[in-house]
Amino acid sequence: MNVDVPVTFDTSETSHGGNLGKGLPDEAWADFLQVIASRPKRATERKQDRSKRTEQQILNAALRVFARDGISRARIADIAAEAGISTSTLYEYYKSKEDLAYDVPMSHLAAFLEEYRQAVADKSGARERLLLYLSMSADYAREHAEWARLLYLEIWPSVFINDTDLRHSIDDFSRVLVHLVNQGIAEGIWPKRNPYQTAAILVGGLNQVIITWLLYRQPRNLTKAGSEIVERILLMMEAETTE
Amino acid sequence: MNVDVPVTFDTSETSHGGNLGKGLPDEAWADFLQVIASRPKRATERKQDRSKRTEQQILNAALRVFARDGISRARIADIAAEAGISTSTLYEYYKSKEDLAYDVPMSHLAAFLEEYRQAVADKSGARERLLLYLSMSADYAREHAEWARLLYLEIWPSVFINDTDLRHSIDDFSRVLVHLVNQGIAEGIWPKRNPYQTAAILVGGLNQVIITWLLYRQPRNLTKAGSEIVERILLMMEAETTE
DNA sequence: ATTAAAAATCGACGTTTTATCGGATTTTTT
DNA sequence: AAAAAATCCGATAAAACGTCGATTTTTAAT
Numbered sequence: 001m002n003v004d005v006p007v008t009f010d011t012s013e014t015s016h017g018g019n020l021g022k023g024l025p026d027e028a029w030a031d032f033l034q035v036i037a038s039r040p041k042r043a044t045e046r047k048q049d050r051s052k053r054t055e056q057q058i059l060n061a062a063l064r065v066f067a068r069d070g071i072s073r074a075r076i077a078d079i080a081a082e083a084g085i086s087t088s089t090l091y092e093y094y095k096s097k098e099d100l101a102y103d104v105p106m107s108h109l110a111a112f113l114e115e116y117r118q119a120v121a122d123k124s125g126a127r128e129r130l131l132l133y134l135s136m137s138a139d140y141a142r143e144h145a146e147w148a149r150l151l152y153l154e155i156w157p158s159v160f161i162n163d164t165d166l167r168h169s170i171d172d173f174s175r176v177l178v179h180l181v182n183q184g185i186a187e188g189i190w191p192k193r194n195p196y197q198t199a200a201i202l203v204g205g206l207n208q209v210i211i212t213w214l215l216y217r218q219p220r221n222l223t224k225a226g227s228e229i230v231e232r233i234l235l236m237m238e239a240e241t242t243e
Numbered sequence: 244m245n246v247d248v249p250v251t252f253d254t255s256e257t258s259h260g261g262n263l264g265k266g267l268p269d270e271a272w273a274d275f276l277q278v279i280a281s282r283p284k285r286a287t288e289r290k291q292d293r294s295k296r297t298e299q300q301i302l303n304a305a306l307r308v309f310a311r312d313g314i315s316r317a318r319i320a321d322i323a324a325e326a327g328i329s330t331s332t333l334y335e336y337y338k339s340k341e342d343l344a345y346d347v348p349m350s351h352l353a354a355f356l357e358e359y360r361q362a363v364a365d366k367s368g369a370r371e372r373l374l375l376y377l378s379m380s381a382d383y384a385r386e387h388a389e390w391a392r393l394l395y396l397e398i399w400p401s402v403f404i405n406d407t408d409l410r411h412s413i414d415d416f417s418r419v420l421v422h423l424v425n426q427g428i429a430e431g432i433w434p435k436r437n438p439y440q441t442a443a444i445l446v447g448g449l450n451q452v453i454i455t456w457l458l459y460r461q462p463r464n465l466t467k468a469g470s471e472i473v474e475r476i477l478l479m480m481e482a483e484t485t486e
Numbered sequence: 487a488t489t490a491a492a493a494a495t496c497g498a499c500g501t502t503t504t505a506t507c508g509g510a511t512t513t514t515t516t
Numbered sequence: 517a518a519a520a521a522a523t524c525c526g527a528t529a530a531a532a533c534g535t536c537g538a539t540t541t542t543t544a545a546t
Contacts, residue, residue, distance in 0.1 A: 046522090046523095047513095047514085047521085047522065047523095048512090048513065048514080048521095048522065048523070049513095050512085050513080050522090050523075051522075051523065054523085054524090070401070071315070072314075072315055072341070075502090075503065075504090076503075076504065076505085077503075077504090085524075085525090086524070086525045086526080087504090087505085087525090088505085088506080088507090088524075088525055088526075088527095089523075089524050089525065091504090091505065091506075092522095092523070092524075092525095095505090096504080096505080097503095097504075098315070153401050154401055158313070158396050158397055193475075197452075197468075197471070197472055197475070200448055200451040200452055200455070200472065201444065201447075201448040201451075201472065201475075201476060203447075203451060204444075204446075204447030204448040204449070204450060204451035204452075205443050205444040205447040205448060206447070207447060207451075208443040208444075208446060208447035208450075209440075209443055209447075212443070228440070229440055229443065229444065232436075232440070232444075233444060235483075236479035236480065236482070236483055237479065239479070239482055239483070240478075240479055240482070289493095289494095290492085290493065290494095290542095290543090291492095291493065291494070291541090291542060291543080292542095293493090293494075293495095293541080293542075294493075294494065297494085297495090318531090318532065318533090319532075319533070319534090320532075320533090328495075328496085329495070329496045329497075330496090330497095330533090330534085331495075331496060331497075331498095331534085331535080331536090332494075332495050332496065334533090334534065334535080335493095335494070335495075338534090339533085339534085340533080
């Protein structure tokens with residue numbers, strides 16, 4: 001997996017899919033999304049059912065404890081106790097606390113992408129798809145606040161420092177965004193400007209809103225506020241001249 | 244010090260200064276900035292010169308080690324060794340690693356605000372002041388990359404979880420921003436929209452650019468890219484209708 | 487200059503948390 | 517039902533954090 005730069009500038013390559021604006025763009029879009037949504041997978045597959053259950057219990061317990069105490073203050077022993085297993089058993093599943101912390105958000109990220117893939121199926125046009133993508137991001141954070149707290153306030157963006165599976169999943173998240181921006185430019189609804197800059201404004205503004213909500217529960221209605229800020233940015237963009 | 248919500252929505256109070264748009268606004272601005280720039284101070288003042296030197300050595304060492312290893316992997320013993328003192332001496336200065344991590348970025352933040360205070364002295368008008376503020380932020384991150392890496396990738400926004408001095412300093416950073424946005428609205432150059440939302444778009448977009456630069460050194464010229472994205476957002480805003 | 491008090495430093499040591507290992511137990515395979 | 521594989525756990529090692537009292541250095545008073 002190549003480590004390219006998500007949501008940034010001056011990168012010459014177009015994006016993942018390739019053929020934008022010329023022929024069967026919708027099939028490419030479906031394929032692109034398919035690939036990305038099915039990517040997050042644990043390297044080590046557990047053989048026994050009991051083991052799968054234990055793994056799930058560990059992940060659930062870890063999410064609760066990490067969200068409550070923060071990663072650095074959380075203790076492995078607490079997580080194991082919460083999961084109803086011994087500390088040494090936990091180490092059978094994860095080689096370190098860091099390892100565990102990076103794995104916890106993965107399943108949710110995959111679930112989000114899958115939800116989006118289904119919801120976007122009957123949408124066409126970059127605008128509708130992009131608006132849905134970002135609105136659903138905000139909504140997913142609201143529905144899974146513990147997870148969002150862990151991801152947005154503790155792991156992201158520090159995850160980028162290391163080369164983890166999670167990092168690639170987050171890169172994928174950005175990749176979808178840039179893909180849609182390029183799609184909109186190809187459709188002619190948005191000005192031909194640096195797509196990475198455009199994506200940065202969209203995701204930057206939205207993340208700011210999500211983080212503020214996680215910290216202060218303000219604005220009260222995150223779903224609404226998320227849609228509003230994205231809608232506002234899109235309207236501003238659409239009024240922009242290409243120069 | 245009251246803990247209000249920075250860069251967010253639905254907060255009814257105007258801002259710190261108070262009298263915007265009615266009478267001597269510039270004196271209020273200067274006072275406001277004065278207060279904020281002089282705020283960051285260590286609670287415990289060291290008595291001896293030797294001690295002040297040691298404290299500085301600890302902070303320098305901590306910055307290097309934290310930036311190199313990340314906070315969670317960094318070891319107190321390494322920092323002490325790098326500072327040329329014993330571990331127990333370090334504990335004389337900071338009661339925990341967390342404590343130290345939160346204090347490291349403080350002095351730089353204060354230095355930035357002071358730099359800005361001087362640079363903005365001969366600027367008038369919210370637009371010029373805001374553009375300078377955000378451009379200088381990007382530039383300061385470029386000039387002090389280790390510090391920026393620590394602050395943007397490791398501490399911010401997780402610092403908000405706790406009630407530290409650093410958190411208040413970062414809140415102050417946001418407060419200046421919202422202040423300037425309100426000033427611009429009062430001047431009539433920006434539309435009468437939720438100032439917190441406007442601030443979120445500005446700072447969110449810019450932070451996204453800074454983070455990308457810290458991670459990938461892209462865009463190459465952070466100063467330029469920072470100015471550009473802020474300039475673009477401002478132009479979009481100024482073309483916006485109030486509805 | 488002398489010296490007593492205060493401040494700062496450090497090595498030794500106790501505590502907490504992380505991580506490992508070998509064998510017991512359970513499940514799957516043959 | 518025996519063998520093999522997978523899973524689980526108690527005991528214990530290893531590592532990092534944090535404390536304390538003795539010692540050195542600085543300050544300030546005589």
